[in-house]
Structures are given as C-alpha cells and as structure tokens.
Amino acid sequence: xxxxxxxxxxxxxxxxxxxxxxxxxxxxxxxxxxxxxxxxxxxxxxxxxxxxxxxxxxxxxxxxxxxxxxxxxxxxxxxxxxxxxxxxxxxxxxxxxxxxxxxxxxxxxxxxxxxxxxxxxxxxxxxxxxxxxxxxxxxxxxxxxxxxxxxxxxxxxxxxxxxxxxxxxxxxxxxxxxxxxxxxxxxxxxxxxxxxxxxxxxxxxxxxxxxxxxxxxxxxxxxxxxxxxxxxxxxxxxxxxxxxxxxxxxxxxxxxxxxxxxxxxxxxxxxxxxxxxxxxxxxxxxxxxxxxxxxxxxxxxxxxxxxxxxxxxxxxxxxxxxxxxxxxxxxxxxxxxxxxxxxxxxxxxxxxxxxxxxxxxxxxxxxxxxxxxxxxxxxxxxxxxxxxxxxxxxxxxxxxxxxxxxxxxxxxxxxxxxxxxxxxxxxxxxxxxxxxxxxxxxxxxxxxxxxxxxxxxxxxxxxxxxxxxxxxxxxxxxxxxxxxxxxxxxxxxxxxxxxxxxxxxxx
Numbered sequence: 001x002x003x004x005x006x007x008x009x010x011x012x013x014x015x016x017x018x019x020x021x022x023x024x025x026x027x028x029x030x031x032x033x034x035x036x037x038x039x040x041x042x043x044x045x046x047x048x049x050x051x052x053x054x055x056x057x058x059x060x061x062x063x064x065x066x067x068x069x070x071x072x073x074x075x076x077x078x079x080x081x082x083x084x085x086x087x088x089x090x091x092x093x094x095x096x097x098x099x100x101x102x103x104x105x106x107x108x109x110x111x112x113x114x115x116x117x118x119x120x121x122x123x124x125x126x127x128x129x130x131x132x133x134x135x136x137x138x139x140x141x142x143x144x145x146x147x148x149x150x151x152x153x154x155x156x157x158x159x160x161x162x163x164x165x166x167x168x169x170x171x172x173x174x175x176x177x178x179x180x181x182x183x184x185x186x187x188x189x190x191x192x193x194x195x196x197x198x199x200x201x202x203x204x205x206x207x208x209x210x211x212x213x214x215x216x217x218x219x220x221x222x223x224x225x226x227x228x229x230x231x232x233x234x235x236x237x238x239x240x241x242x243x244x245x246x247x248x249x250x251x252x253x254x255x256x257x258x259x260x261x262x263x264x265x266x267x268x269x270x271x272x273x274x275x276x277x278x279x280x281x282x283x284x285x286x287x288x289x290x291x292x293x294x295x296x297x298x299x300x301x302x303x304x305x306x307x308x309x310x311x312x313x314x315x316x317x318x319x320x321x322x323x324x325x326x327x328x329x330x331x332x333x334x335x336x337x338x339x340x341x342x343x344x345x346x347x348x349x350x351x352x353x354x355x356x357x358x359x360x361x362x363x364x365x366x367x368x369x370x371x372x373x374x375x376x377x378x379x380x381x382x383x384x385x386x387x388x389x390x391x392x393x394x395x396x397x398x399x400x401x402x403x404x405x406x407x408x409x410x411x412x413x414x415x416x417x418x419x420x421x422x423x424x425x426x427x428x429x430x431x432x433x434x435x436x437x438x439x440x441x442x443x444x445x446x447x448x449x450x451x452x453x454x455x456x457x458x459x460x461x462x463x464x465x466x467x468x469x470x471x472x473x474x475x476x477x478x479x480x481x482x483x484x485x486x487x488x489x490x491x492x493x494x495x496x497x498x499x500x501x502x503x504x505x506x507x
Contacts, residue, residue, distance in 0.1 A: 034168055059074055115464055136383055136475075143432060144476040147308075149301055150176050153482045157290040166285040169297045174282075176304055177275040184315050187269025187323075189452025190261050202257045204249050262454040266323040271314055272330035272414070272453060278307040279334050294482040299325040299339045306470055309433065313426040317419070324456030329417040332463065341405055377491035378402075381474045395436040397468045402491060404432075404471045414455060415441055417462045427468065437467035 038438045044051050098106050117231060150172035155161050242250060266272075273496045275282075281300060285295040285417065310331065318326040381402060389397030398406045415423050441463040455461045478486070478493035 002461075009250055035417055036264045111437075140473055140475050142472045143471070144233055145497050146433075147305060149480045150304070151297075153294060153297055153301070153480065154495065155294065155482065157294065157483065160289040162293060166293060166297060168281075170284050173280065173300060173304060174275075176276065180278075180304075180311055181273060181275065184273065184311050186273040187265055188264050188272060188274060189454075190292070193453075195258055195452075197262050199254050199257055202254060203250065206253060207242075210242070210246055212246075232302055237412045258450065259454070262449060262452055263324070265452075266454040268458075269323055270318055270321070271311075271328060272323060273311070275389070277331050277333045280302045280307075291484040294341060294484045295488065298482055298485045299336075302335075302407060302472070303336050303339050305472075306339070306407055309470065310334060310409075310411055310427070313423065313430045314413075316430065317423050317426040324454065324458075327416050328413055328423055329416070329455045329461055330414040330453060332414065334412075335410040337408040337410065339409075361426050378486075378492060380492045380494050380496040382496045383475060394469055396434040398469050398471055400435065400489070402474070402475045405477065405489065406438075407470050407472065409468055409470070411468060413464050413466070414448075414453075415464045417460045419444075420462070420464055423464070424466070427466075432471040433471045435466050436469055437465075439465040441465075470476030 151165065151169045153165070153169075280303075285293050285296040285300075287296050314328040314331065318328055321327075323329055331453060371393075379402060383403065385402055387401055387403055390399040391397045393399050394406070395406065400406050413423070417440070420438075424435050424438075427435065443455070443461045443463050445455060445457075445461075474491060474493070475495055478491060478495070481489075481493045
C-alpha cells in the first residue's frame with residue numbers, strides 16, 4: 001500500500017473545506033481516516049502549549065531516569081569513599097597514646113592526640129608541679145620543725161668571734177638540752193647517798209619504836225640487803241640487839257623503803273634520761289684551728305637535733321604517763337656514727353672527723369654541675385635533682401647527696417617489749433627516720449632495781465638497740481652551715497635560684 005501525505009494540502013486547508021481535501025492519499029485515493037487525522041492536527045495546533053508541556057514532561061522523565069542512574073553511580077562511589085574515611089578514623093580511635101606526666105606512672109589513652117587532650121595534660125602537669133612545690137615545702141617544714149641553730153655559726157673564720165664562739169655555743173646548747181629534758185620530764189634514780197640517808201632515818205625510827213639501844217645512840221648505816229645486826233645501834237638501855245624476828249622485819253622495811261624511793265622517783269618523771277645519754281659534751285671545743293672549731297660546733301648542733309627527734313618520739317608514744325606506765329622507760333645512750341669527733345665514727349660521706357683536709361670534700365659530696373660555682377663549696381642545692389639509692393652504704397639506701405645529708409646513729413632504749421613497734425613508728429612519724437637494724441635483749445628487773453631503775457611491775461621490758469638513718473634537707477640546714485662545713489660537704493649552702501635563709505651570710 002502506498003501512503004502519501006499532502007502536507008501542503010493539510011497545512012493549506014481552509015476552515016469548512018470538504019473532507020476529501022485532507023491531503024492524505026492511500027493507493028491513489030483519499031483515506032477514510034483523513035478526517036480524524038485532520039481533527040487531531042487541529043486539536044494539536046489549538047492546544048500547542050499542552051502538547052509542548054506533555055512532550056517536555058515525557059522528556060524530563062526520560063532524562064531524569066538517565067540522570068538518576070549517573071547520580072546513583074556517583075553516590076555509590078562517594079559512599080565508598082566515606083566508608084573508607086570512617087574506617088581510617090575508627091583505626092585511629094582504636095590506637096593508643098602513652099602519656100607520661102612527671103611524678104606519675106605512664107598512662108595509655110585510647111584515641112588520637114587532640115587539642116582537648118593536650119590541654120588536659122598541660123593542666124595536670126601544671127597541677128603536678130604546684131603539688132610538688134607544696135610537698136617540698138611541707139617536707140622542709142616537717143624536717144626542720146621550725147628549728148634554728150642554737151647560736152649563729154655563719155662566722156668568718158678570720159673573725160675574732162671564732163675565739164669565743166665555742167664558749168657561747170656551749171652555753172646555748174646547755175640551755176637547749178635543759179629545755180629538752182624538762183619537756184620530757186626527764187629524771188634519774190635517786191643517788192645512793194640520798195637513799196642511804198633515808199634508810200638511816202627509817203632504821204632509827206624502827207629501833208626507837210622497838211626500844212633497842214640507848215637513847216641518843218647512833219643508828220648504823222644499814223642499806224637493804226645488809227644483816228640487821230651489823231648495823232645495830234650501840235649498847236644502852238632497852239634491848240641490846242634485835243631478835244631474829246625483828247631483824248627480818250627491819251630488813252623488809254628497809255627493802256620496801258629503798259624500793260619506795262626508786263618508785264617515787266619513777267612516778268614523778270616521764271623518762272629516765274640525761275644530757276650525757278643524749279650525747280651532750282659539757283666541755284668546750286678544744287680545736288685550735290678556726291675551721292676545725294666551727295666543724296666541731298656544727299657536729300654538736302646536729303647531734304642535738306638528732307637527739308631531740310629521739311626524745312620527741314619518746315614523748316609522742318609515752319604521752320603524759322609516768323615511767324612505770326610509759327612505753328619508753330629510759331634512753332640509755334645515743335652513739336652518733338656519722339657525727340663522731342676524733343677517735344670514732346663512720347667517716348664515709350659524713351661529718352665525722354677524718355684525716356682528710358677540710359678543703360677536700362668527702363665521697364658523695366659535690367655531686368652535680370659545679371660550673372660557675374666556687375670549687376671549695378660546690379654547686380647550689382637543687383630541689384629537683386634526682387636522688388639515687390645506695391644500698392652499699394646503708395640498708396635504707398639513703399646516702400648524703402646535694403639535696404640532703406644522712407646521719408646514722410645507734411639508739412639504746414629500755415622499752416616495754418610489746419610496744420617496741422609503736423616506738424619505731426613514732427620515730428618515723430617524727431622526722432625522716434628509717435630503722436635499719438633492731439636488737440632486743442630482755443631486761444632483768446631485779447638487776448635494774450639494783451641500779452636504781454624502776455620500770456614498773458606490770459609488763460616485761462627489753463633493752464632495744466636501734467640503728468637509724470635520718471635525712472636532713474639542705475634547703476634549711478644549708479643556709480645555717482658554717483663555711484668549713486659547706487667545704488666538707490661540697491655544697492654552696494644556698495638553694496638554686498632562691499634566697500639564702502636566716503643567718504645565710506658569713507659575718
């Protein structure tokens with residue numbers, strides 16, 4: 001079939017023309033559907049906007065489908081990239097960072113180092129430094145207990161004051177020891193002469209009551225333990241001698257009286273102690289050279305401070321109790337190993353008198369950077385300097401260094417056996433004290449009574465020998481040290497970047 005469309009006829013058709021002029025020819029003849037086609041064309045022409053919008057809508061749907069396909073592919077690619085980034089972030093989140101703050105153990109933190117984390121670490125470090133400064137200040141206060149030298153010893157070795165300072169120091173230390181003994185209510189057993197006098201009075205009253213001897217006869221000087229007949233009064237009116245029963249009664253009364261004198265002295269005191277037992281030397285320093293004299297005076301000052309800590313620990317554990325009820329009954333003696341003068345003492349890293357010249361620092365002194373410092377004194381005191389332990393010198397590991405000095409002493413005390421740990425704890429609470437050796441020996445109460453020491457009858461007591469190490473921070477002792485001591489220890493005596501304390505300058 002041949003189909004011809006007469007576009008000219010269609011487009012040129014006039015309104016009201018005959019149907020046969022529709023411009024559509026099918027096999028040489030006009031098609032019967034030309035009328036309908038003509039109507040469609042007419043409608044399209046009359047509704048061109050609608051048709052145009054329909055065509056655009058259909059095209060938009062097709063274009064949207066094609067565009068959405070491309071968009072989906074792009075979104076899939078973007079989603080893959082985002083997933084990869086998220087996985088990277090999760091990997092970082094699962095990682096850990098080790099943070100070390102001075103003075104604390106290293107801490108592992110999960111996650112990445114962020115600005116917030118850095119600020120938190122900085123804040124904690126600042127807080128840690130502030131706390132460290134506060135702790136050091138508390139340590140100095142705990143170590144010094146507000147103490148100062150009994151007499152200022154920052155004296156120029158060429159000054160005339162050196163010639164008289166040993167007498168002034170002796171007087172000042174005498175007052176310090178007397179005050180310390182008064183605080184602890186120290187006492188000693190009554191002297192044998194005083195006890196014998198009281199026993200004579202007791203015996204005289206007994207003989208008078210039993211009408212033995214002549215009136216006015218002299219009673220014998222009997223003491224407990226002597227046969228009563230040997231100390232009888234001279235002959236005279238009344239009985240010439242005591243019968244065995246009266247002799248035994250007199251013996252018992254004299255023994256009870258002696259024990260009563262000892263018990264009275266114990267009940268009136270808080271601790272058996274004397275200045276000599278604490279290491280006090282009542283003689284002036286005899287050294288000829290000014291340097292050696294100042295060294296000896298400083299040793300005596302340090303001995304007093306060590307002894308003071310021991311006495312204060314006894315007072316802390318005893319309280320207001322009298323000797324029979326107290327924990328520590330007696331301080332037998334203190335041997336200062338690192339503060340000994342000529343003739344004894346551990347001289348390793350200490351102030352003990354040795355064959356070394358004064359200008360030569362001992363082993364362990366002068367540690368640190370001495371650049372810019374006087375070679376005779378050494379570097380300044382650095383509170384931040386690391387301190388290493390040395391167990392070859394002491395069980396505590398403490399050794400003299402640029403931050404503190406270590407002094408070793410052997411303390412012998414009579415202590416209630418069950419409360420020995422309490423006494424050791426009191427020493428540690430009083431100051432920086434470590435007990436490195438303990439020896440315990442039971443005390444025979446009858447042997448103690450024979451010497452006049454009454455420890456009470458309730459609990460057993462023991463002689464305790466303690467070896468102690470005590471640390472003395474140079475932040476407060478350094479400014480008080482005489483120049484010869486600073487040379488001996490290898491220190492400038494001043495705190496790094498700080499002011500010199502009281503009596504810090506040589507006069």
